[in-house]
Amino acid sequence: xxxxxxxxxxxxDATVSRLPVYLRALAELASRGVRxxxxxxxxxxxxxxxxxxxxxxxxxxxxxVRGVGYEVAxxxxxxxxxxGLTVTRPVVIVGMxxxxxxxxxxSGFANRAFPVVALFDRDPEVVxxxxxxxxxxxxxxxxxxxxxxxxTIGVIATHPASSQEVADQLVDAGIRSxxxxxxxVLSVPEYVTVRVVDLGTELHVLAFRALNRRTEExxxxxx
Amino acid sequence: xxxxxxxxxxxxDATVSRLPVYLRALAELASRGVRxxxxxxxxxxxxxxxxxxxxxxxxxxxxxVRGVGYEVAxxxxxxxxxxGLTVTRPVVIVGMxxxxxxxxxxSGFANRAFPVVALFDRDPEVVxxxxxxxxxxxxxxxxxxxxxxxxTIGVIATHPASSQEVADQLVDAGIRSxxxxxxxVLSVPEYVTVRVVDLGTELHVLAFRALNRRTEExxxxxx
DNA sequence: GAATGTGAACTCCTTCACAGCA
DNA sequence: TGCTGTGAAGGAGTTCACATTC
Numbered sequence: 001x002x003x004x005x006x007x008x009x010x011x012x013d014a015t016v017s018r019l020p021v022y023l024r025a026l027a028e029l030a031s032r033g034v035r036x037x038x039x040x041x042x043x044x045x046x047x048x049x050x051x052x053x054x055x056x057x058x059x060x061x062x063x064x065v066r067g068v069g070y071e072v073a074x075x076x077x078x079x080x081x082x083x084g085l086t087v088t089r090p091v092v093i094v095g096m097x098x099x100x101x102x103x104x105x106x107s108g109f110a111n112r113a114f115p116v117v118a119l120f121d122r123d124p125e126v127v128x129x130x131x132x133x134x135x136x137x138x139x140x141x142x143x144x145x146x147x148x149x150x151x152t153i154g155v156i157a158t159h160p161a162s163s164q165e166v167a168d169q170l171v172d173a174g175i176r177s178x179x180x181x182x183x184x185v186l187s188v189p190e191y192v193t194v195r196v197v198d199l200g201t202e203l204h205v206l207a208f209r210a211l212n213r214r215t216e217e218x219x220x221x222x223x
Numbered sequence: 224x225x226x227x228x229x230x231x232x233x234x235x236d237a238t239v240s241r242l243p244v245y246l247r248a249l250a251e252l253a254s255r256g257v258r259x260x261x262x263x264x265x266x267x268x269x270x271x272x273x274x275x276x277x278x279x280x281x282x283x284x285x286x287x288v289r290g291v292g293y294e295v296a297x298x299x300x301x302x303x304x305x306x307g308l309t310v311t312r313p314v315v316i317v318g319m320x321x322x323x324x325x326x327x328x329x330s331g332f333a334n335r336a337f338p339v340v341a342l343f344d345r346d347p348e349v350v351x352x353x354x355x356x357x358x359x360x361x362x363x364x365x366x367x368x369x370x371x372x373x374x375t376i377g378v379i380a381t382h383p384a385s386s387q388e389v390a391d392q393l394v395d396a397g398i399r400s401x402x403x404x405x406x407x408v409l410s411v412p413e414y415v416t417v418r419v420v421d422l423g424t425e426l427h428v429l430a431f432r433a434l435n436r437r438t439e440e441x442x443x444x445x446x
Numbered sequence: 447g448a449a450t451g452t453g454a455a456c457t458c459c460t461t462c463a464c465a466g467c468a
Numbered sequence: 469t470g471c472t473g474t475g476a477a478g479g480a481g482t483t484c485a486c487a488t489t490c
Contacts, residue, residue, distance in 0.1 A: 010435070011431075011435075013459095014458080016428060016431050019427070020421070020427035021421075038470090039471075039472070040471085045408065047408050051462075052460065052461080054472065054473065055459090055473085055474080057473090058472090058473055062473065064471080065467090065471085065472075066470080067467070068470080069470095070472090083431050084431055084434035085427070085430065089430055097325070098328050098329075099329070102324070103422070105321050114426050114430075152433060176436075177430070177432065177433050179425055183247055185268065193429060193432045193433065195428065195429055198243070198244075199326070199420075200247070202402055203312075203314070203376065204242070204243035204306050204308070205239055205240055207306060207312055207337075208234075208239050208306050209416045210375060210400045211306075212234075213399075213414070235480075235481070236480090238481090261448090262450070263449085272483075274483060275482065277449095277452090278482075280450090287450050288489085288490065289448080289451080290490045291490070292448095
């Protein structure tokens with residue numbers, strides 16, 4: 001056993017979406033040999049306020065030392081455990097266009113307990129080729145391979161027009177977490193979680209901000 | 224003149240992030256020849272509640288007809304105008320790895336008033352090659368080309384280790400909106416807007432949801 | 447009758463102020 | 469003294485209820 005989960009209260013969504021950022025910063029600190037850090041310093045490193053950071057961490061339990069700060073190694077373990085990163089979660093990617101290839105080779109997937117174990121495409125020309133060390137399989141193999149390999153997350157990197165069809169196949173294959181890069185609303189059973197990353201939306205939001213340039217909320221700086 | 228902006232009140236962040244989704248659904252409807260739609264139908268198509276949709280639209284002004292619904296073409300114009308999509312916003316992409324190439328060829332950029340006008344890489348081997356119809360330029364040309372081409376948005380598709388350096392160069396080139404795919408916190412002047420898309424974070428959040436499978440909030444269905 | 451538009455209630459998140467502890 | 473942890477206050481966003489208009 002590595003780390004217990006002593007405080008099983010539930011963690012707000014907003015906090016969950018920040019935990020990975022804290023985790024990354026802590027990994028960086030650890031690699032630089034930093035062993036202990038205050039909420040103020042860590043907050044500055046990730047661009048949030050120190051009270052926000054402490055409140056977030058308080059949802060996981062109390063792991064800091066008053067007057068001192070947090071132990072980097074321990075905090076990493078606690079956050080990892082809470083995010084469920086102690087378990088390996090095999091990933092499949094469907095759609096081997098430019099984006100799919102980029103994702104297949106993306107190291108952020110391989111690290112952090114998310115190994116890419118299979119790739120799929122419907123184009124017979126692409127099937128059988130090897131991308132980033134993994135052979136591309138035909139869609140007909142999706143259910144079988146996913147079950148064999150214990151896949152829990154499916155990534156959709158196809159055109160929006162096929163994304164619903166792919167989502168249906170992923171669901172049939174027993175996958176309950178879907179990350180899609182196709183800008184289309186997916187309809188899935190309520191027990192399936194979908195996250196949409198849409199590049200067009202990101203640009204739209206940037207464009208809006210540029211138009212209505214708001215004074216940025218001040219970030220914390222060490223006084 | 225195409226569309227006026229009669230209600231210049233400010234639009235909440237949460238609403239802004241949903242407007243692109245509405246816009247996409249409206250484009251789809253228009254292409255299918257739909258001329259008018261109720262908030263309930265449109266809400267169902269994008270996966271939000273009808274009251275949310277109406278409240279969002281109310282921030283832009285009153286454009287619906289009571290007892291009838293919204294005119295698709297008009298609503299598209301209003302949202303486009305409010306998002307600033309009537310102006311062309313040239314984009315540059317820095318980093319021609321797999322992800323950079325995928326983004327360069329991504330049609331969601333070319334459409335919607337975001338033409339990719341220049342690509343950059345620091346590798347001399349890559350400079351001079353043509354990606355998706357655009358030649359790759361050396362970093363030394365970034366400031367000059369960006370100014371000449373009137374670039375307003377910079378996309379960072381490099382490794383996290385170089386992303387701060389690239390961000391500095393983008394800022395020096397006069398760019399005030401940055402979209403980065405590198406999982407690192409960027410420090411920029413307060414007049415620059417940064418949006419981070421991190422694939423690792425998305426997976427972490429999915430993993431957490433899978434672990435603490437929550438009953439999804441019910442989506443609207445037409446009764 | 448049918449659907450919009452919006453004040454008011456409610457829920458969720460953030461920030462403040464400060465008590466508690468090393 | 470210095471920094472964490474947290475109840476309370478404040479703010480933002482969502483949902484409700486219903487008045488309003490075609």
